[in-house]
Amino acid sequence: MNIVVLVKQVPDTWSERRLRADDSTLDRDAADAVINELDDYAIEEGLRLQEAHGGEVTIVSMGPQKAADAIRKALSMGADKAVHVTDEALRGSDGLVTSAVLASVLGRTGFDLVILGSESTDARMGTLAAMLAERLGVPQMSFASKVETDGSKITIHRQADYGYDTVEGALPAVVSVVEKINEPRYPSFKGIMAAKKKPVETLSLADLGMDASQAGLAASATQVVSFANRPPRAAGTIVTDEGDGGAKAAEFLASRKFI
Amino acid sequence: MPRTTAPAPTDLLRIDDELSDEERLVRDTVRTFAADRILPNVADWFEAGTLPRELFPEIGKLGLLGMHLKGYGCAGMGAIAYGVACRELEAADSGLRSLVSVQGSLAMFPIWKYGSDEQKEEWLPRMAAGEAAGCFGLTEPDHGSDPGSMKTHAIRNGADWVLTGTKMWITNGGIADIAVVWAATDSGIRGFLVPRGARGFTARNIHKKLSLRASITSELYFDDVRLPGSAVLPGVTGLKGPLSCLSEARYGILWGVTGAARACFEAAAEYARTREQFGQKIGGFQLTQRKLAWMLADLQRAQLLALHLGRLKEAGQITPEQVSLGKMSNVRTAIDIAREARTVLGANGVTLEYPVIRHANNLESVLTYEGTEEIHTLALGQAITGISAYR
Numbered sequence: 001m002n003i004v005v006l007v008k009q010v011p012d013t014w015s016e017r018r019l020r021a022d023d024s025t026l027d028r029d030a031a032d033a034v035i036n037e038l039d040d041y042a043i044e045e046g047l048r049l050q051e052a053h054g055g056e057v058t059i060v061s062m063g064p065q066k067a068a069d070a071i072r073k074a075l076s077m078g079a080d081k082a083v084h085v086t087d088e089a090l091r092g093s094d095g096l097v098t099s100a101v102l103a104s105v106l107g108r109t110g111f112d113l114v115i116l117g118s119e120s121t122d123a124r125m126g127t128l129a130a131m132l133a134e135r136l137g138v139p140q141m142s143f144a145s146k147v148e149t150d151g152s153k154i155t156i157h158r159q160a161d162y163g164y165d166t167v168e169g170a171l172p173a174v175v176s177v178v179e180k181i182n183e184p185r186y187p188s189f190k191g192i193m194a195a196k197k198k199p200v201e202t203l204s205l206a207d208l209g210m211d212a213s214q215a216g217l218a219a220s221a222t223q224v225v226s227f228a229n230r231p232p233r234a235a236g237t238i239v240t241d242e243g244d245g246g247a248k249a250a251e252f253l254a255s256r257k258f259i
Numbered sequence: 260m261p262r263t264t265a266p267a268p269t270d271l272l273r274i275d276d277e278l279s280d281e282e283r284l285v286r287d288t289v290r291t292f293a294a295d296r297i298l299p300n301v302a303d304w305f306e307a308g309t310l311p312r313e314l315f316p317e318i319g320k321l322g323l324l325g326m327h328l329k330g331y332g333c334a335g336m337g338a339i340a341y342g343v344a345c346r347e348l349e350a351a352d353s354g355l356r357s358l359v360s361v362q363g364s365l366a367m368f369p370i371w372k373y374g375s376d377e378q379k380e381e382w383l384p385r386m387a388a389g390e391a392a393g394c395f396g397l398t399e400p401d402h403g404s405d406p407g408s409m410k411t412h413a414i415r416n417g418a419d420w421v422l423t424g425t426k427m428w429i430t431n432g433g434i435a436d437i438a439v440v441w442a443a444t445d446s447g448i449r450g451f452l453v454p455r456g457a458r459g460f461t462a463r464n465i466h467k468k469l470s471l472r473a474s475i476t477s478e479l480y481f482d483d484v485r486l487p488g489s490a491v492l493p494g495v496t497g498l499k500g501p502l503s504c505l506s507e508a509r510y511g512i513l514w515g516v517t518g519a520a521r522a523c524f525e526a527a528a529e530y531a532r533t534r535e536q537f538g539q540k541i542g543g544f545q546l547t548q549r550k551l552a553w554m555l556a557d558l559q560r561a562q563l564l565a566l567h568l569g570r571l572k573e574a575g576q577i578t579p580e581q582v583s584l585g586k587m588s589n590v591r592t593a594i595d596i597a598r599e600a601r602t603v604l605g606a607n608g609v610t611l612e613y614p615v616i617r618h619a620n621n622l623e624s625v626l627t628y629e630g631t632e633e634i635h636t637l638a639l640g641q642a643i644t645g646i647s648a649y650r
């Protein structure tokens with residue numbers, strides 16, 4: 001099975017993240033860059049499906065030079081090879097542009113299954129799976145907490161508030177995964193050594209037959225118009241337990257519609 | 260959920276920028292593993308004086324055990340990657356780093372370097388995977404700094420050897436599947452591989468330790484243990500055998516302790532930023548700032564020293580005197596930082612709620628094992644003056 005896992009490098013959620021003052025895009029130099037958390041789960045799922053069905057796992061990432069770190073981690077976990085799309089003109093690309101670029105890469109690599117995280121921790125749009133599936137003309141299997149396939153058909157559990165739906169489709173398909181799906185492995189040191197020898201193809205927009213006018217901020221359909229810092233958190237309320245603490249806690253939860 | 264962690268802002272000099280991409284990935288992997296598996300539990304292990312045996316295969320799966328050796332299921336990484344891994348483990352606890360040092364540098368290394376092909380095939384892959392635990396028996400109850408006068412001895416009996424004696428303070432001894440035991444013979448000191456369960460071989464764990472509690476330390480007894488001729492390490496005779504292993508392990512220690520020191524510095528800095536007295540943050544007091552500033556300066560010097568020695572080791576040029584300087588200097592720096600950090604935390608500094616007293620206590624063992632601070636001082640004294648003050 002030809003499995004492609006999409007990986008994005010994002011600013012670490014544990015560090016302070018900022019938007020740039022000049023063009024309101026993410027300030028990628030301000031924070032440490034790490035692999036998007038959900039992408040670890042996507043890679044793990046790809047590797048597990050490969051272990052069960054054979055074939056290859058290819059990592060595809062669009063991002064600046066230093067996204068090579070995210071690719072290295074994915075290869076160290078066990079993926080076979082990678083494609084890194086990097087081009088100065090891509091900066092500021094929104095979901096629509098990103099999906100066009102990735103669809104073009106997927107056209108080159110071919111695929112039976114595309115796996116990605118259901119959202120990235122930076123933009124948190126959660127729309128890429130849908131856009132890609134539409135561009136590629138294949139089924140979209142989103143929010144998967146479980147994936148099963150026999151090589152031609154694919155069945156997933158789609159996570160929902162009330163539990164899950166069982167969704168079935170035909171391969172090739174695009175699957176986005178949620179955190180519940182598995183427990184990602186750590187890169188092993190042998191994997192880190194092996195990754196040094198794995199092929200990574202670096203592509204520019206021109207290599208994909210695209211030009212700068214089709215990418216970046218200018219070509220994006222959405223733009224950040226303005227932004228403001230989050231207001232400081234209001235002080236919490238302290239409830240003194242006078243023997244009725246339980247009832248007061250329940251009251252509070254009910255007022256917030258938690259119960 | 261595994262958390263991807265990035266370096267904390269304690270590396271003012273950006274020393275980690277000197278690391279290669281692979282070394283950084285080793286760093287982040289061990290850091291994440293420690294955050295997931297060690298840090299949430301280590302204070303409890305320390306308090307209970309245990310270390311779960313399951314950690315062995317988990318650490319083996321990562322590739323930490325014998326990571327700097329080539330072949331036999333080992334990752335074959337460089338000296339700097341090994342040092343970085345020790346550092347990140349010891350930032351969690353010196354006991355975990357001790358486990359890795361003993362397994363990789365004291366138990367696997369002598370088999371890898373001096374063992375027969377059969378010994379290597381039999382033990383190294385299982386030890387790398389963490390399926391078999393090893394230990395290193397050199398110290399005896401009455402012979403610590405002066406191992407050359409050891410009492411444990413082995414005599415030939417036909418094709419076999421008969422081993423007799425007692426070893427003391429042996430890390431992982433009680434859980435070891437294979438003990439590398441150094442014993443005097445007619446022809447000098449030799450290394451023997453003694454499997455768990457060999458008749459006459461028993462181990463007793465040492466309790467009531469107040470340092471390195473998340474690490475098993477044991478006494479080993481050899482009561483006329485009969486071993487086949489194939490149990491001896493064929494490749495080395497004399498004290499240089501165990502000393503060469505110690506040189507490997509000490510190299511890991513001089514990196515490791517910079518992790519413990521960093522953890523203490525981070526805890527103190529964080530506490531200073533939040534704790535208030537006299538109506539202001541204690542970090543706003545000049546005395547506290549002076550402590551923190553010197554801790555950072557000392558820490559970064561120790562880190563630079565470790566990196567420099569790593570480069571010498573990778574170039575194949577490192578000498579035992581250089582390792583002595585590194586071990587002596589970095590352990591002293593780390594224990595000073597730990598004690599200074601302890602004062603910043605006030606009473607909280609003496610509890611296991613914070614990592615500082617645990618590190619400070621652990622470092623007391625690190626100061627003593629693998630050559631005491633005094634012995635390394637004398638080794639350097641000899642290197643400087645040409646006069647041996649101790650042997």
Ligand SMILES: Cc1cc2nc3c(=O)[nH]c(=O)nc-3n(C[C@H](O)[C@H](O)[C@H](O)COP(=O)(O)OP(=O)(O)OC[C@H]3O[C@@H](n4cnc5c(N)ncnc54)[C@H](O)[C@@H]3O)c2cc1C
Nearest residue numbers: 395396397398403404428429430471624628629631633649
């Ligand atoms: C937690 C822990 C784990 C250990 N793990 C292992 C292990 O896995 N394997 C192993 O073989 N050993 C192990 N050791 C033992 C350790 O290596 C010894 O404790 C160390 O070598 C010191 O020996 P000693 O304790 O007998 O002290 P001694 O040698 O008796 O020294 C006592 C004091 O006298 C000083 N001293 C001794 N000789 C001189 C001299 N000539 N000049 C000046 N000062 C001197 C020493 O520096 C020290 O301060 C471990 C120890 C500890 C605490």
